[in-house]
Amino acid sequence: MQLLKVVLCAALTGGVVAHPGADIHAEVQKRAEHLANPSRRTLADCTRELHESGYYKHRLARRLERANALRAELGHAPSADENLLPRGPLEERQRAACVTDPEVTEGPYWVSGELIRSDVLEGTQGVKLNLDINVIDVSTCKPIPNIYVELWGCNSTGVYTGVVAKTNGVGLAAPQEINNSALRGLQATSANGTASFITVVPGHYTGRPNHLHTIIHHGATKLPNNTIQGGTISHVGQFYFDQNLLSSVEKTAPYNTNTQALTLNSQDQLFKQGQGGGDNPVVQITQLGNTVESGLYGFIDVGVNPTARRNPSPVNFWTANGGMPNRASFWQGYPWTKKIREVIGI
Ligand SMILES: *[C@@H]1O[C@H](CO)[C@@H](O)[C@H](O)[C@H]1NC(C)=O
Ligand SMILES: *[C@@H]1O[C@H](CO)[C@@H](O)[C@H](O)[C@H]1NC(C)=O
Numbered sequence: 085m086q087l088l089k090v091v092l093c094a095a096l097t098g099g100v101v102a103h104p105g106a107d108i109h110a111e112v113q114k115r116a117e118h119l120a121n122p123s124r125r126t127l128a129d130c131t132r133e134l135h136e137s138g139y140y141k142h143r144l145a146r147r148l149e150r151a152n153a154l155r156a157e158l159g160h161a162p163s164a165d166e167n168l169l170p171r172g173p174l175e176e177r178q179r180a181a182c183v184t185d186p187e188v189t190e191g192p193y194w195v196s197g198e199l200i201r202s203d204v205l206e207g208t209q210g211v212k213l214n215l216d217i218n219v220i221d222v223s224t225c226k227p228i229p230n231i232y233v234e235l236w237g238c239n240s241t242g243v244y245t246g247v248v249a250k251t252n253g254v255g256l257a258a259p260q261e262i263n264n265s266a267l268r269g270l271q272a273t274s275a276n277g278t279a280s281f282i283t284v285v286p287g288h289y290t291g292r293p294n295h296l297h298t299i300i301h302h303g304a305t306k307l308p309n310n311t312i313q314g315g316t317i318s319h320v321g322q323f324y325f326d327q328n329l330l331s332s333v334e335k336t337a338p339y340n341t342n343t344q345a346l347t348l349n350s351q352d353q354l355f356k357q358g359q360g361g362g363d364n365p366v367v368q369i370t371q372l373g374n375t376v377e378s379g380l381y382g383f384i385d386v387g388v389n390p391t392a393r394r395n396p397s398p399v400n401f402w403t404a405n406g407g408m409p410n411r412a413s414f415w416q417g418y419p420w421t422k423k424i425r426e427v428i429g430i
């Protein structure tokens with residue numbers, strides 16, 4: 085606890101300079117509280133059971149199959165196992181070493197009511213990422229089928245679609261951006277707890293390294309218009325990328341036209357906390373062709389407690405008439421109003 089206070093204190097006073105639009109003090113505090121919870125369980129607690137149940141082995145096979153199927157789509161021959169997987173001992177590779185349950189806030193750019201679809205590109209340029217998200221119940225150590233995984237992230241030049249905020253892209257000068265739903269969507273998990281998306285590697289923006297956001301929904305109802313309603317939310321988290329991979333990605337167009345200051349993972353307090361308590365929020369990546377531009381296959385495990393209840397607040401709603409502000413959301417008027425600070429409790 086004492087150590088936690090020291091870490092938190094350092095974060096509040098120094099480590100995270102209040103860049104406009106990316107003041108993460110509140111999120112750092114929330115995450116610190118979560119890590120300090122004595123009854124917190126993570127996927128690390130399931131390692132043995134997932135190994136013994138054959139889950140890791142089966143998942144490794146599925147992963148190789150999928151990577152080769154994606155290679156075939158690009159006209160590449162199948163590749164041997166060794167060339168498709170990051171190096172390391174077999175057990176490590178089976179485990180995918182990608183466990184995560186970093187509870188963080190949804191941030192100011194969550195739009196609820198997005199469509200159920202795996203391909204969220206809508207023509208967005210960038211390094212294409214085929215991302216499999218595996219959801220596992222940390223209380224039973226079993227994958228969770230038939231729940232909804234929501235994913236969103238900013239575009240390759242570090243701007244969130246669908247949200248008009250002073251600190252996002254050109255800000256209030258582009259009100260029509262509220263009607264842009266690219267790079268946002270939901271997918272149901274398969275029998276093996278996997279939700280698959282096609283998106284881009286997100287760009288960076290001032291104050292934060294490249295990351296994607298996720299929300300895990302349970303018990304929601306699918307509506308005729310391909311959206312979900314009701315249910316509960318067990319998890320609100322963020323995924324990150326290996327810094328070496330990002331260096332390659334950031335050299336390519338259009339990432340290399342991003343004029344916002346770059347923040348490395350190692351400089352980001354939320355990233356560091358995301359790695360706390362045995363978690364690893366870094367997406368494991370297989371490059372499909374000879375260059376990053378040929379596309380990537382990504383893989384990450386998310387451990388959740390289905391009975392946990394989070395109550396994130398969407399800044400906007402996606403509706404039949406396009407994007408609509410959620411007037412009741414404390415995120416309206418971001419960056420940091422008195423109201424936001426009150427609700428978040430800092
Ligand atoms: C990112 O979004 C902003 C706002 O819509 C747009 O101006 C910019 O061109 C987009 N970047 C890419 C690479 O599409
Ligand atoms: C968003 O789209 C809706 C429906 O097409 C339209 O009525 C509305 O004016 C658009 N909003 C903005 C800010 O452009």
Ligand SMILES: *[C@@H]1O[C@H](CO)[C@@H](O)[C@H](O)[C@H]1NC(C)=O
Pocket residue numbers: 138139142146274275276
């Ligand atoms: C899920 O895993 C089981 C057992 O490992 C396997 O038999 C089954 O084919 C898998 N199903 C899917 C949809 O991948």
Ligand SMILES: *[C@@H]1O[C@H](CO)[C@@H](O)[C@H](O)[C@H]1NC(C)=O
Pocket residue numbers: 197307309311402403404405
């Ligand atoms: C889908 O239907 C619900 C319920 O009628 C509605 O509230 C929502 O705005 C609709 N969303 C879209 C994108 O059409």
